[in-house]
Amino acid sequence: TEAIRVKGLSYSYPDGTPALEDIDLTINEGEKIVIIGPNGAGKTTFFLHLNGTLKSQDDRILIKGKDINDMDNTERIHKVGIVFQDPDDQLFMPTIFDDVAFGPINMGLPEDQVKERVKKALSKVALEGFEERVPHNLSYGQKKRVALAAVLSMEPDILILDEPTANLDPKSRSDFIKVINKLNREGITTMIAMHDVNALPDLADRVYVLNKRIIAEGSPMEIFSDW
Ligand code: ADP
Ligand code: ADP
Numbered sequence: 464t465e466a467i468r469v470k471g472l473s474y475s476y477p478d479g480t481p482a483l484e485d486i487d488l489t490i491n492e493g494e495k496i497v498i499i500g501p502n503g504a505g506k507t508t509f510f511l512h513l514n515g516t517l518k519s520q521d522d523r524i525l526i527k528g529k530d531i532n533d534m535d536n537t538e539r540i541h542k543v544g545i546v547f548q549d550p551d552d553q554l555f556m557p558t559i560f561d562d563v564a565f566g567p568i569n570m571g572l573p574e575d576q577v578k579e580r581v582k583k584a585l586s587k588v589a590l591e592g593f594e595e596r597v598p599h600n601l602s603y604g605q606k607k608r609v610a611l612a613a614v615l616s617m618e619p620d621i622l623i624l625d626e627p628t629a630n631l632d633p634k635s636r637s638d639f640i641k642v643i644n645k646l647n648r649e650g651i652t653t654m655i656a657m658h659d660v661n662a663l664p665d666l667a668d669r670v671y672v673l674n675k676r677i678i679a680e681g682s683p684m685e686i687f688s689d690w
Pocket of ligand 2 (some may be wrong): 507
């Protein structure tokens with residue numbers, strides 16, 4: 464079944480800058496997709512459509528068969544979790560517990576379930592017991608994992624990550640890739656935007672190359688052979 468289906472999505476900014484042109488893509492449940500594209504290719508613009516910041520015409524973006532325009536915030540956040548590039552944009556509470564609990568509290572879950580969700584999310588990113596730590600004092604790689612945990616605590620079906628390996632040292636990068644791959648093996652559909660083609664084979668079953676339009680689609684092998 465289809466996790467995400469995009470049909471003929473185009474978008475230009477109010478000043479006339481074209482950002483997306485007639486995008487068609489389909490991501491099946493459980494797949495691991497990478498979207499490769501240079502700066503300015505439209506990756507962020509695409510994600511802003513998936514988190515409701517930018518509105519498309521009806522029937523352009525379907526999440527598990529349902530038009531994204533027919534979903535309220537709570538439903539959309541429960542289906543699609545987005546981890547943006549800079550964790551400092553996502554972590555704004557005094558403790559890690561508060562950051563990771565923010566989504567579940569907003570979903571109206573009772574306190575014991577909130578605690579359970581936070582514990583589970585932190586264990587998935589290998590930060591067990593970090594609840595009372597202060598985000599500000601963590602390393603960049605740890606902050607990235609907290610930002611991921613804050614999305615996982617909402618238990619989304621689809622996980623989207625913008626440049627997850629950017630600015631990480633090699634060890635943190637490989638740790639983070641392991642976390643993502645484990646989540647995918649456990650059943651979460653993953654869509655990753657990046658321009659670091661070195662990490663491609665580890666992170667993608669299938670690749671879309673984006674430059675405002677989709678200019679290629681295939682397995683990492685296929686994409687590399689005519690790169
Ligand atoms: P990427 O995330 O792949 O770097 P973006 O989605 O940020 O690409 O940008 C796609 C295009 O839209 C670029 O040409 C960019 O300059 C332009 N753009 C992005 N944000 C705005 C904005 N707020 N106003 C006008 N143009 C924008
Ligand atoms: P990314 O690192 O995801 O590619 P960018 O560096 O392209 O993001 O953009 C950073 C911010 O600047 C974004 O909020 C984007 O919307 C905005 N932006 C990018 N290009 C333009 C533009 N031509 N005009 C106005 N805002 C822009």
